[in-house]
Amino acid sequence: MSQHVEVRSASAGTERIGLKILLAISFCHLLNDMLQSLIPAIYPQLKESFHLSFTQIGLITLTYQMTGSLLQPLVGISTDLRPQPYSLAVGMASTLVGLLALSVAPSFGLLLLAVGLVGTGSSIFHPEASRVARMASAGQYGLAQSIFQVGGNAGTSAGPLLAALVVLPLGRQSLAWFSVFALLGMLILARVGIWSKRRQAASHGQRRLQPAQQRAGSAQAARGPMLILLVLMFSKFFYTTSLHSYLIFYLIHKFQVSVQSAQVHLFVFLFGGALGTMLGGPIGDRIGRKQVIWWSIFGVAPFTLALPHANLFWTGPLTFIIGLMMASAFPAIVVYGQELFPGKVGTVSGMFFGLAFGLAGIGAALLGNVADARGIDFVYQVCAWLPLLGLAAVFLPDLGHNGQQEEREA
Template sequence: MDARASEGGLAAAAAARPAGPTVAVLAGLSLSHLLNDLIQSLLPAIYPLLKQTYHLDFGQIGLLTLAFQLTSSLLQPVVGLSTDRRPQPFSLAAGMLLSLAGLLMLSRASSFASLLVAAGLVGTGSAIFHPEASRVARLASGGRYGLAQSVFQVGGNAGTAIGPLLAAFIVVPHGQSSIAFFAVAALAGFVVLSLVGRWYRARLALAATRPRRAAGAGPAPSRPRVVATVAILLVLIFSKYFYMASFTSYFTFYLLHRFGVSVQESQVLLFVFLGAVAVGTVIGGPIGDRFGRKPVIWGSIVGVLPFTLALPHANLFWTVVLTVPIGLILASAMPAILVYAQELLPGRVGLVGGLFFGFAFGMGGLGAAVLGELADRTSIETVYTLCAFLPAIGLLAVFLPRVGGSVRGA
């Protein structure tokens, strides 16, 4: 089954269900995304603990993130391309089991090499989860694609935000072995995704009994135009996630070094930023459904620039205040970018999910490694001074063409 045939089958499945989003499925995807990303967020959340225990430098901290992010980013497009051709309803649950294995290994790791392997296992689980989950979210959207992607993605953002808090109050006081406690989250995610897989399998079976319809209408853009547009979108994701890496991997160190806060206080303040990221993800998709993808993409990335430029010069109070609009505005772009790319490449939902989530994670990992070396050679403050200019790359969004033939695709 090729990609367009698979998409035609999904269209038939979509036609078989009532109009409007399938709320239970979207809720299950969002909850499982929360649990999946909560597990992933434990690794950067315990960096201060690992740094002290294993006497790591910032470069090694960056390599840990790189091991997780590159495993995820390199595999995701492969998984997405494969599931475009042959959807795998229960691959979601299988990915969660791999994350569980990585989590348990992380709790028992006794060397830097074993930490790297554990990070890679969690990354592999993520690579399997994201492309197919993104496809199921679109299938369950009832045509409200931006809303569905926001609901799906906000679960991940919420998990990323909650993880550091749980690490601060569970792992930091009780040590590395207490990470095993979070196996409960992985098992819960496995159960939820097994139920989602059953729904997905039933829809695919129903689709096989119905005539396939075309995935889209209207003339397709030329191949060079598609390639150029995808390149612009990937550059925008580079600016977003490279900057985000400065927060997810090093914001706690920045707060500790510059303002002298405690480890637990730094985790709480990181939660403020990540909570704002979750809210931004929620509002980005519906606004894109209403006003178009391109305005959201352009405004969310460039609009954050004044706040990022001010951050390195702020005191502790204003640093915390500025992280709220930074997280809110920056995160609103991702649902719009993903749906825009899906409309640009009809029939390639899995590939789009794998490519864009994978590239985002890869840029986060590369950013963590590069910024870690920069911090070692200069200072952690220099990292935030230089990263403040990254959102200016969002000006490239003005070159994005209209897609979808309406303001919703604009």
């Protein structure tokens, strides 16, 4: 057995990272998240066209969030049991159909169906794409996750801009034009599926199943660290949602700036987040995931506590630093979770991406209610303390490179 492990370790060490595959799924992640982010960007147009109440707008968000978050762990579990390399293209096809339906839907009920299809496409895409990133990583798991995730960050930022330039001036029917991007994504992901199927077939004979008792012990030992990761996810995504959803309103209220100026500050925050996502993974490969998680969440607390008291000049640098540091945690969290549960890449990825999506939606709704009741300033004064929950990261076991070794042995 030891000889077998040595051969596997040697092959993993000489294997080159699949950069073309990583760039392909990162680009498709950009397309996927860009198309998703068109939905909230056209809410004002939908409200006017269908004479919707805010409750109905909330139902659209709920439908999209539920299909886009709750289904992801189920998809991950399913693909762990039986890998589906072509499910990536199927997920993008669901998004394509949803966009076409959204562009022509004549009733509120069909609007809900359309956004549900887009959310379902996202649920299918993320777990399997994260698995492909790990397969193409050649052991550089954090770097691979960062490359994959930064595409999503870029797409989320681009969606509202495209909606402002195309959909709002030309009308809801112009959403159909964006189906071309979904079709392009399907073609690329079909090629990725071919690569993934060949890779799985080639490695199938090299896998060794762990004894059931060892797997059960490993899962039991991982429950405590997983609970800590969930606390850290709550801290991170509730705080970043406060900036992503309400920073523009906060700046206009506190400093009386124009909408355009506030949008520039939001872009600075989002740019910091994209840079942090790119850096968090490879830094975790070098110094360990725990250290990145610790410094990214708990370490940002001085800056979040300072933000409510900063003037307009210092708000820009502070939001950039906050975006950079907090975003760097997510690639490390995903890879750390994958190393806690070897062989459950799809399940873990689906859970974390789904949880991120769900927490962001819940956080936006709750913080909006708080802002209505107590004011937008109060939101930032309270949320500033959330990163202190990052202190829980001190209780995470330091996996080092054990997670990688365990996976090679599995």
